[in-house]
Amino acid sequence: MPLDLIFCRHCARSRPNFLATLKRLAATHPEDIRLVELECMAACDDVPAAMIETEYFPRANPREFEQEVLKRLRTVQGVTRE
Numbered sequence: 001m002p003l004d005l006i007f008c009r010h011c012a013r014s015r016p017n018f019l020a021t022l023k024r025l026a027a028t029h030p031e032d033i034r035l036v037e038l039e040c041m042a043a044c045d046d047v048p049a050a051m052i053e054t055e056y057f058p059r060a061n062p063r064e065f066e067q068e069v070l071k072r073l074r075t076v077q078g079v080t081r082e
Helices: 009-013 016-028 062-081
Strands: 003-008 033-038 050-052 055-057
Touching: 003 009, 003 016, 003 062, 009 016, 009 033, 016 033, 016 062, 050 062
Parallel strands: 003 033
Antiparallel strands: 003 050, 050 055
């Protein structure tokens, strides 16, 4: 089951580095990550805001967000392989 990365279409496009990070993660891990692009997350004060599954990340730093996604992928893959 892929890891859902949920983000606001408008907010992410206003932060090209963050959007590029999301797209790179999905391209690098096509079987493990699913991008879920919402019309609005009602998080305009927290741009760029995103979620990994149900956990909310306000004012997400692209590098830190990527590290968190990769950490979760390693955890999921480790559990899956055992």
